[in-house]
Every structure is written in structure tokens, then in C-alpha cells.
Amino acid sequence: MEMKQNALVYPFYLLYKYHYLIYVLALKELKIRYRGSVFGFLWSMLNPLLNLLIYTFLFVVIFKNTAKNYPVYFFSGILPWNWFSSSVLEATDSVVSAGSLITKSTLPAEIVVITKVVSNLINYLLSIPVLFLFLIFFHVKISFIVLFLPVVVIIQFFLTAGVAFFPATWNVFYRDVRQIMQTIIQLLFFCMPVMYFDTQIPSKYQKLIYLNPIAYLIKVYHDIFYNNLMPRPELLILLFFISIVVYIIGFNYFHSKKDVFAEYI
Amino acid sequence: MSVVIEVKNVTKIFKRHTKKYFSIKSAFVDFIKHGRQQVQIVKALDNISFDMVSGSTLGIIGKNGAGKSTLLKIISGIIKPTSGSVKVKGSLVPLLELGTGFHPELTGRENIIISGLILGLSKKEIYKKIDEIIEFAELKDVIDEPVRTYSSGMYSRLAFSTAFSIDPDIIILDEILSVGDIAFMKKSKEKVKEFKRKNKTILFVSHDMTSLKEMCDEAIYIDKGRLIQRGEVDTVVSLCGV
Numbered sequence: 001m002e003m004k005q006n007a008l009v010y011p012f013y014l015l016y017k018y019h020y021l022i023y024v025l026a027l028k029e030l031k032i033r034y035r036g037s038v039f040g041f042l043w044s045m046l047n048p049l050l051n052l053l054i055y056t057f058l059f060v061v062i063f064k065n066t067a068k069n070y071p072v073y074f075f076s077g078i079l080p081w082n083w084f085s086s087s088v089l090e091a092t093d094s095v096v097s098a099g100s101l102i103t104k105s106t107l108p109a110e111i112v113v114i115t116k117v118v119s120n121l122i123n124y125l126l127s128i129p130v131l132f133l134f135l136i137f138f139h140v141k142i143s144f145i146v147l148f149l150p151v152v153v154i155i156q157f158f159l160t161a162g163v164a165f166f167p168a169t170w171n172v173f174y175r176d177v178r179q180i181m182q183t184i185i186q187l188l189f190f191c192m193p194v195m196y197f198d199t200q201i202p203s204k205y206q207k208l209i210y211l212n213p214i215a216y217l218i219k220v221y222h223d224i225f226y227n228n229l230m231p232r233p234e235l236l237i238l239l240f241f242i243s244i245v246v247y248i249i250g251f252n253y254f255h256s257k258k259d260v261f262a263e264y265i
Numbered sequence: 266m267s268v269v270i271e272v273k274n275v276t277k278i279f280k281r282h283t284k285k286y287f288s289i290k291s292a293f294v295d296f297i298k299h300g301r302q303q304v305q306i307v308k309a310l311d312n313i314s315f316d317m318v319s320g321s322t323l324g325i326i327g328k329n330g331a332g333k334s335t336l337l338k339i340i341s342g343i344i345k346p347t348s349g350s351v352k353v354k355g356s357l358v359p360l361l362e363l364g365t366g367f368h369p370e371l372t373g374r375e376n377i378i379i380s381g382l383i384l385g386l387s388k389k390e391i392y393k394k395i396d397e398i399i400e401f402a403e404l405k406d407v408i409d410e411p412v413r414t415y416s417s418g419m420y421s422r423l424a425f426s427t428a429f430s431i432d433p434d435i436i437i438l439d440e441i442l443s444v445g446d447i448a449f450m451k452k453s454k455e456k457v458k459e460f461k462r463k464n465k466t467i468l469f470v471s472h473d474m475t476s477l478k479e480m481c482d483e484a485i486y487i488d489k490g491r492l493i494q495r496g497e498v499d500t501v502v503s504l505c506g507v
Contacts, residue, residue, distance in 0.1 A: 021382040028371060028379060035370045104361040106341055107383050176288045262344045263279065 011110075011251035018111055025111070026119035044126035048079060052134060067197065069138045069226065075131055076225035077194040077218045080152075083124040084160050084214060085185045090116040091164035092171050092181050096265060103262045110254060113168045117161045121153070131225065141228050148231055152220050155236070159213060159243035165250030169257050172264050192218055213242050266318040267354070269435060269466050270340060275349035277310040277335055277490075309335045310346070311490040319355075319434070320464040324471065324481035324498060326505060332490040333470050337361060337437050340468065355434030355466075358384055363441050364424035369413035373404055373423050376412055380427045394430045401452075402426035418445050425449075429456050435466040442476055454479070474502055 015022070034040045056071040067073065091113045095102060098112045128149075135142055171177040192215045198206055209215050216239060223229040281304070310332045317323050327333050338344045340351055341359035366383040367376045377398055381391040399408050402422040404415075412420060421444035428441070442453055457480060460467060471477050477484060477498055484501040486494040494501050 020388045021379075024379055024382060028368065028375070031375075032368060032370050100362055100365055101383070103343065104338075104359070105365045105383055106343060106357075106359060106385075174289050174292075176290070259345045262338065 007252050007255075008248060010255075011248050014108060014110055015114070018108070022111060022115055022118055025115040026122055029115065029119035030122060041126065044123050045130050048075075048127040049130045049133075052130065069140055072134055072138050072140050073197070073222065073226045074195065075134060076221050077192075079124060079127050079131060080156060080221050081189065081192070081194050081214075081218060083120045084156065084163075085189065086123075087117040087120040087160045088164045088167065089181055089185060090120070092167040092178050095168050095172050095261060096175070099265065102265055109258045109261055110165075110251060113164055113254065114161055117157060117164060121157060125153075135225065140226070143228055145224055145228060145230055148220075148224055148236075151236060151240075152217065152224065152231070155239050155243045156217055157243075158247040159217065159239075162243065162246030162248070162250035165254040169254050172257075172261055188212075188214070191215070193222075194218060213239060213246075266320070268316045269319045269354045270317040270468070271350075271352040272313055272315050272336075272340065273350045273352075275310055275313045275336070275339060275346045275351060276308065277332075277339060277344070278347040279307045279309055281305045281307050308490050310339070312349070313487075313490075313492050314349075315485060315492060315495060317466055317468065319466050320461075321483070322461055322467040322469060322481045324469045324477040324484040325487060326477065326484050326501060327487035331487045333487060334361070334439060336487065337439055337468065337470060341437055353435065356385075357435040357437065358431050358433040359437040359439070360384075360428045360441055361437070361439045363421060363428060363444065367412060367420075367424060370411055372411055373399070373402075373408040373415070376423065377427050380424070381430060384428065384431050385433070386431060391430075398426045398430050401429075401456075403449075418449075421445050422449055425453055429453070433465070435468070436460060437468045439470045440472065442471060442473070478502070 030041065030044070034043050037043060039046060052071065052075055055074060059065040059070050059074065094112045094116050095109055098109070101107055101112060102109055132142070167177050167181050191209060191212065193201075193209065198209065198219070201209070210219075216235065220231045220235070220239070223231050313332075313336065315323075325333050325336065335344070337359060338361070339346050340353065341357065341361070342351075342353075343359070343361075364376075364380065366380045368379075371379070374395070377395055378391055381394070381398075382388070386394070399405055402419075402425070404419060404423055407415065407419070412423070415423065425441065425444050438457070442450070442457065444450070444453065454476060457467065461480070467480070469477070469481055481498050483496065484498040485492055486501050486505040488505075494504055496504075
């Protein structure tokens with residue numbers, strides 16, 4: 001009970017206390033997504049694989065993109081980006097569509113938001129083997145640096161959840177938020193070096209782009225999978241710190257508004 | 266006998282906006298045209314006070330829209346009162362509907378696990394109790410089929426059995442006893458009586474006067490958000506003419 005009072009501890013205590021329920025609910029999301037399909041969870045791998053093939057064909061064969069191993073660059077960035085964007089978009093609607101979980105049960109509403117981030121995380125993790133397949137196919141060197149991946153994933157988890165709490169809250173009061181989020185997420189996508197290299201944009205904008213922590217995160221993914229570069233430890237520590245702060249702020253903002261959720265749904 | 270639920274001067278006001286906005290645009294346009302919008306105030310609960318001692322069973326009687334469900338939600342902590350306070354001692358689980366968290370595409374077994382966890386059972390408890398739940402629901406043969414293939418009676422039995430696998434100090438029941446066929450209804454009433462024997466505190470809403478008389482020690486009558494009468498179930502029922 002004292003845990004509930006502490007704004008710094010409770011966001012993490014809740015994760016610990018409900019970790020199994022969150023996991024089960026996230027799996028449920030995926031099960032429902034793939035219900036009735038023959039391949040089931042394999043789609044979490046097949047989808048990125050098919051996408052990879054299409055984009056590779058498009059970039060390498062049609063547009064003759066000369067950047068070395070461009071498909072690897074693109075995919076090491078777009079997969080975590082998809083995790084982020086799908087999580088935020090699904091979370092935006094999550095409270096409103098949770099129905100009686102909010103209006104008739106005492107389950108902490110934070111869980112429905114976090115569940116969306118976790119279900120998309122599972123989706124992302126399932127696509128990693130496909131990425132490795134591509135790394136091997138394009139003869140990209142794989143070294144111990146990939147061991148940094150779990151660290152980056154943890155950072156991204158907290159950052160994504162923290163961000164997702166805001167539109168999830170606003171959408172309860174104004175359903176327009178869901179519509180706006182589509183555009184915002186798309187805009188954000190073009191503001192980040194996923195499709196293009198940061199060296200391709202004017203240098204004065206380069207700094208601007210990296211004001212966005214997610215862009216930095218994508219850069220770290222590039223370092224791990226594409227550049228085979230050790231991520232700078234101080235950068236990782238800074239990103240970790242930022243993501244924890246964003247998570248705590250987002251969680252508490254949501255928490256401060258949730259008392260009236262049941263009356264608005 | 267200690268007091269485990271203390272409801273003190275609880276008032277709940279819903280601000281019903283004469284026009285309900287779910288978009289910024291319509292709110293904005295209306296604001297420009299008419300200034301601040303008018304708000305209609307609805308008093309769902311008006312200065313309600315009562316308490317319950319541990320091990321007692323209290324029935325709530327009232328017409329539709331009298332404020333019973335609002336009261337239960339406030340005691341459960343799902344919504345907050347506008348003024349007044351609610352004190353609850355011990356663990357409380359509200360069963361305001363059957364099958365919270367159920368999904369038709371999942372199997373009976375999967376739904377038991379999810380719903381049980383949502384009701385507050387731990388992973389260990391739910392796996393320990395799952396066979397017992399399936400047994401009680403009489404659904405052994407179909408438990409690994411998706412719930413969408415169940416008849417509504419089977420669905421209710423599954424939901425009821427899951428809900429009643431909980432073991433809190435205080436239970437809140439909102440109109441959920443009349444599920445399944447007559448045999449199952451009898452069984453489920455037996456389950457509630459078992460809770461009574463275990464000295465649990467039960468707060469009970471039902472339109473079924475027989476089960477109210479059967480289960481409750483006392484009843485309160487609520488009308489238009491006000492507590493009109495508290496007393497013996499028979500007295501309250503006859504006094505209020507419901």
C-alpha cells in the first residue's frame with residue numbers, strides 16, 4: 001500500500017507485481033491477431049521477411065541504391081521503429097477499448113497500456129531471427145556487439161511506454177487524438193534516419209534530428225547491426241536515464257487522470 | 266465484530282454535459298457560438314452513510330437507476346465520490362459482471378487464467394485452482410475449445426466458476442447469481458452461502474427478492490440516490506413495496 005504513494009517506485013512496482021498478467025495479456029493480443037491463420041505466430045517472422053524482400057527488391061533492383069547493404073541499414077532501423085509506432089498507436093486506443101476492464105474491475109488501467117508495448121515487443125523479438133538471416137545473407141559481420149541488444153531493448157521499452165501513456169490519457173477525453181496520432185507518428189518517422197542516412201541531410205538539421213531520443217535509439221540499433229560499432233557507453237547511460245524519466249513522468253501523468261476514466265468510457 | 270466497510274456521507278455528482286463532446290472541433294465550435302457550455306448536474310448518490318461489520322451480508326434494493334451500481338463502484342474504488350469517504354478494511358473483490366477479460370477466440374482454459382489473474386489471483390493460485398474451476402463449471406470436455414463455441418449457459422458457468430475461485434475478505438456481487446440452469450443456480454447460491462460460512466463480508470445487489478431474503482442478514486433501500494431505509498430484509502422489502 002505504501003508503494004502506491006511513491007511516484008518514483010510505484011511505476012516499477014506495478015511492472016513487478018503484474019508481470020505475469022501483462023505477459024499473458026500480451027500473448028493474448030498476438031493470439032487474437034493471428035487467430036484462425038495456419039501459420040499463427042510464424043506471421044510475426046513471415047511479415048518482416050516478406051517486407052524485407054519487397055524493400056530489398058525496390059531499393060537495390062529498382063532504385064539502384066548504392067549505399068552498402070542498404071536493406072540491412074533500413075531493416076535494423078524500421079523493425080524497432082515499428083515496435084515503437086505500433087505500440088503508441090495501439091496504446092492510444094487501449095483504455096477506451098478496454099471497456100469493462102476499466103469500468104467494472106479494479107485492475108490498474110496502466111496495465112492495458114503497458115500490454116500494448118509488450119505485445120509489440122514480442123512481435124519485434126520474433127522478427128530478430130529474420131534480421132540475422134539478412135545479416136548473414138549480406139555478409140555483415142556479426143560480433144559480440146549484438147550483446148548490447150537487450151540493453152537497447154530495455155531502454156526502448158521504458159521510453160515507448162512512457163510516451164504511450166500520454167495519447168492513451170488524452171484519447172479518453174477527446175477521441176480525436178487517435179486520428180491525430182497517425183499523422184504525428186508518420187511525421188516523426190520522416191524526422192528520423194530510418195529510410196535515409198543522417199549524412200544525407202543538411203548538417204544544420206542533423207543536430208535537430210538528434211534532439212529526439214528515439215532517433216538516437218535508432219542510431220544505436222544501426223551501430224549494433226549495420227556499422228558493427230560499439231555503442232558509446234555514455235550515450236547508452238544517457239538514453240537509459242532519459243527513458244526512465246519519460247516512463248516515470250508518463251506513468252504518473254496517466255495515474256493522475258485515471259480516477260475519472262470509468263466515467264468517460 | 267469490527268467494521269470493515271464504512272461509507273460516510275458519500276455524494277456522487279455526475280456532470281452531464283447537455284451536449285456530449287467527443288471531439289475537440291465540436292467543443293470548440295460550440296464554445297465560440299455559445300460560450301461556456303451548460304452543465305446539467307445529476308446527483309447519483311446523495312449523502313449516503315452506512316457501515317458493515319465483518320462477516321455480515323447486506324443486500325441493496327432499489328429500482329433501476331437508483332444508484333446501486335454507482336455505490337458499488339465507489340466502494341470498489343473504481344470511481345471516486347464527489348464528496349464523502351469510503352473506508353475498506355481487508356481485501357475486496359468486486360464482481361460487477363461475469364467474464365471480465367474474457368475473449369471469445371480464446372479457449373475456456375486460457376480465459377480462466379486471464380480472468381483469474383485480472384480478479385487478483387496470483388499465477389500460483391490460478392494454476393492450483395484451475396482444475397477445481399473446470400470441475401465446478403462442468404466443462405471438462407470443452408475446456409480447450411474456443412469460448413465462442415460455447416452456449417450462453419456454458420459461458421456463464423465458466424465465468425461464474427472463475428469469479429468464485431477468488432478468496433478475498435469482502436465480496437461485492439452485482440446481479441450475477443442468476444446464471445445457468447436451475448441446477449447450476451442452486452449450486453452457485455450454495456457457493457455464496459459457503460462464503461458466508463467462511464465469515465466473509467458480502468455486499469449484494471439483486472432484483473431477485475427470494476435470493477435476497479435467503480442470503481442477506483440485512484438490507485438497505487436506495488431511491489433516487491438516497492438511502493431510505495435499513496433493516497431486516499423482510500421489513501425493508503415490504504416497506505419499500507418492491
